[in-house]
Amino acid sequence: ETGVTQSPTHLIKTRGQQVTLRCSSQSGHNTVSWYQQALGQGPQFIFQYYREEENGRGNFPPRFSGLQFPNYSSELNVNALELDDSALYLCASSFGVNTEAFFGQGTRLTVV
Amino acid sequence: GIQVEQSPPDLILQEGANSTLRCNFSDSVNNLQWFHQNPWGQLINLFYIPSGTKQNGRLSATTVATERYSLLYISSSQTTDSGVYFCAVLGARGSQGNLIFGKGTKLSVKP
Numbered sequence: 001e002t003g004v005t006q007s008p009t010h011l012i013k014t015r016g017q018q019v020t021l022r023c024s025s026q027s028g029h030n031t032v033s034w035y036q037q038a039l040g041q042g043p044q045f046i047f048q049y050y051r052e053e054e055n056g057r058g059n060f061p062p063r064f065s066g067l068q069f070p071n072y073s074s075e076l077n078v079n080a081l082e083l084d085d086s087a088l089y090l091c092a093s094s095f096g097v098n099t100e101a102f103f104g105q106g107t108r109l110t111v112v
Numbered sequence: 113g114i115q116v117e118q119s120p121p122d123l124i125l126q127e128g129a130n131s132t133l134r135c136n137f138s139d140s141v142n143n144l145q146w147f148h149q150n151p152w153g154q155l156i157n158l159f160y161i162p163s164g165t166k167q168n169g170r171l172s173a174t175t176v177a178t179e180r181y182s183l184l185y186i187s188s189s190q191t192t193d194s195g196v197y198f199c200a201v202l203g204a205r206g207s208q209g210n211l212i213f214g215k216g217t218k219l220s221v222k223p
Contacts, residue, residue, distance in 0.1 A: 033210055037153075042198055042213030056208025088153050097209035098142050098202060103155040 002027050004093050004104035012110045013081050021076045021107045023091030031055070031097055032074040034066060037088040037106075049074055050097055078109075086111045114139045114203040118214035125189050125221050133184040133217045135199030143202035144175050145211065146184050148195050155198065158184070189221045 005024045013019050025032050031050045035043035045058035049068035063079040072093070078085055088108050092101040115138040125131055135144075146158040159166050159173040161182065166173055170189075175182040186193055196218050200211035 031209070035211075042200075042215050043155075043211075045208075045210035045212075048209050050209070056210055058208075058210065090153075090155065092155075092211075100143070100145065100157070100160040101211060102157060103147070105152065105154040108153065 004091060004102050006089075006091050006104035006107050008107060009105065010108045010110075012112060015081055015083060015111055017081050018077065018079045019081060019109065021078075021089050021091075021109070023074045023076070023093075023104055025072045025074070025091075025093035026102050029093035029095050029102075030072050031094045032068055032072065033092045033094075033101065034074070034076045035090040035092065036060075037090060039087075043090055046076065048097065055097060081111045083111050085109065114141070114201060114212050116199060116201055116212050116214040118197075118199055118217050120217060121215065122218045123220070125219065127189060127191060127221055127223050129189050129221075130185070130187045131189060131219070133186070133197055133199075133219075135182040135184070135201075135214055137180050137182075137199075137201050139180070140204035141177065141180075141201040142204045143211070144182055145200050146173055146182070147198045147200065148193075149198060149216070150195055158197075186219075189219075191221045191223055194219055194221045 033048040034046040037043040047057040048055045094101045147155040163177045196216040
């Protein structure tokens with residue numbers, strides 16, 4: 001059984017650029033959630049996808065967008081990067097929206 | 113929305129000591145999970161425990177849903193237990209399916 005994998009692990013971008021982060025869900029899981037974790041804080045919910053549809057969204061601006069593919073993998077896209085977008089981005093997968101969530105190793109994004 | 117508070121925020125232990133971490137939440141929950149975040153940032157699942165008691169080796173957890181708290185016990189701590197422990201809940205009311213995290217307890221175990 002393959003766990004949740006994220007790519008890339010580290011990324012450096014310039015303010016104003018766009019970035020795409022990728023997540024492969026655990027085998028058998030159909031729900032993917034994305035979280036942003038700033039240094040010294042707990043993860044904050046960005047959005048969730050269930051069976052390719054957005055199922056909920058946290059308090060993040062529209063320049064944060066996502067997709068879920070038929071194989072339940074997912075992408076997080078961030079446009080017009082700002083310095084405050086520098087954070088660890090975590091992806092979690094689960095079977096359904098109210099079950100145990102499993103996290104990937106994260107993508108550490110630095111915006112300079 | 114639901115609030116999650118963890119205590120203590122920081123904890124320093126000598127190797128071999130026992131500890132109890134607490135998580136209080138402000139409303140009914142459908143899901144409660146404990147995680148250990150390793151130095152590389154990955155959240156490792158410790159327990160999925162919306163209610164009741166579970167044990168896994170030196171770790172155990174208890175959730176009393178009616179009183180809105182959960183406890184994580186670490187016995188005979190080891191240096192490898194160091195890191196940040198997070199409690200996260202899924203609210204039973206008005207939830208979008210997302211976990212709400214506390215601010216974490218930073219544990220340092222000294223040899």
